[in-house]
Amino acid sequence: MNEYDVLERYIHESNYIVALTGAGISTAAGIPDFRGEKGIYTLGIVPERVFDIDYFLRDPRPFYEFTRRMIETLEGSGPTRMHRFLAYLEEIGKLKLLVTQNIDGLHTLAGSKNVIEIHGSYRRSFCLNCGKEYDFSEVKEMILKNTVPYCSCGGLIKPDVVFFGEGVKGFEEARQHACLSDLFLVVGSSLQVQPASLLPYFSPGKLVIINKGPVAFPRSRIDVHIDEDCEKVAEELMRRLKK
């Protein structure tokens, strides 16, 4: 039995899958791994500035420049095979919760319903002065015109994205689901960003890692590690499960 056979068996046997996804699932969609070393630096953008709240308040331009590029990239791509595969697992009743560290919104676009975006998202944005809520479509228009979005009151608008040093979203709910899971999938994450990286520890079930490269997790607690590109893995799993 190879690792795919084992994972296929785990999926068949499980009734409560929880998945945690990271940047590696979206790179095939062209989204740079901005918390990683490469991607964003090659764009001349320094992540410490882009996602630093104090820096943002002084000069929001680098953040919105990054966002503009991300929106443009997304318009030319869309969900990957792996995004669609995870949506399929939910559709057939196997996957109960998807936790993502990504802020690109691709899981929802792929059709996943029960998603916790632990680092927030662009879907909701708020005026930092009066608190007025803005829909992404309104903010997007301003960003694409290369202008920093400001509220009608003159206040700066900030998307509900988690910056460095800010608290994550939905961790307790994610933790509770992890505790109930009989199969925990880590997809496209090297488990280096806390507290998301702690979630697999709470699962009493099997732990499967789908990530190209090593992960920061005790080897003895990993049942299977498929050390390959997410898209390749998704293609193989779809072939096996959708037959």
Ligand SMILES: [Zn+2]
């Ligand atoms: Zn306002």
